[in-house]
Amino acid sequence: PGLFDEEDVGVPRAQALARHLQDLGSLTVAPLASPDVVLLSRARVPDLATAAALGAENRLHLLVTRHEGSVEIGPLVAPGRTPCAQCRALHLADADPHWPLTAREMPSWPLPPALDLAVEGVASLEVARAMLAALGSTELGPSALVRTEGRSLLRVEAGGVVREVPCPPHPRCSCGAFPHDDAHRQPTSSVPGDGAPAVSGGASPRTTARMAAP
Numbered sequence: 001p002g003l004f005d006e007e008d009v010g011v012p013r014a015q016a017l018a019r020h021l022q023d024l025g026s027l028t029v030a031p032l033a034s035p036d037v038v039l040l041s042r043a044r045v046p047d048l049a050t051a052a053a054l055g056a057e058n059r060l061h062l063l064v065t066r067h068e069g070s071v072e073i074g075p076l077v078a079p080g081r082t083p084c085a086q087c088r089a090l091h092l093a094d095a096d097p098h099w100p101l102t103a104r105e106m107p108s109w110p111l112p113p114a115l116d117l118a119v120e121g122v123a124s125l126e127v128a129r130a131m132l133a134a135l136g137s138t139e140l141g142p143s144a145l146v147r148t149e150g151r152s153l154l155r156v157e158a159g160g161v162v163r164e165v166p167c168p169p170h171p172r173c174s175c176g177a178f179p180h181d182d183a184h185r186q187p188t189s190s191v192p193g194d195g196a197p198a199v200s201g202g203a204s205p206r207t208t209a210r211m212a213a214p
């Protein structure tokens with residue numbers, strides 16, 4: 001099962017997803033200056049510059065990356081508390097020294113015009129589930145990204161199969177998620193659990209998500 005339906009044929013994916021998130025009743029998708037959570041999507045590799053800016057603003061954000069035939073969802077980043085996009089990039093560079101160069105080239109590589117319907121449907125459901133869970137709602141069920149406190153990714157592959165991939169903090173990242181000598185530092189934000197909101201400031205029953213794309 002997924003969120004997309006016949007009405008979404010020919011509609012840009014971001015616009016269709018925004019409509020379905022808004023239809024859920026718990027989210028209002030709108031371009032606001034101070035969203036509760038930001039959905040940052042990009043093809044092939046995350047937008048590290050925008051993700052870093054969101055971290056500097058202490059803005060809760062979820063990264064979604066589309067690949068050839070799969071979608072990677074996460075990390076769900078609570079700045080200063082959970083692993084960030086740069087943590088993920090550093091781990092990939094540790095595994096493959098050529099990764100930084102490859103990652104710079106990948107955004108220009110063409111992608112197929114559409115994903116497998118099962119991949120697209122399951123990915124849209126997992127994104128919506130993570131967005132709601134990030135705001136303390138289990139309306140669509142629990143999210144693994146919240147259960148693991150942001151230390152995992154979800155990879156939706158052929159046939160709609162979902163694999164959970166570890167995403168630990170990286171010791172060389174300056175985001176603050178890795179527990180160096182400041183283990184007693186109080187985090188400024190957190191991924192929610194047991195229905196607790198992830199952001200302070202008295203969120204209303206209808207919360208807001210902003211979708212960001214390059």
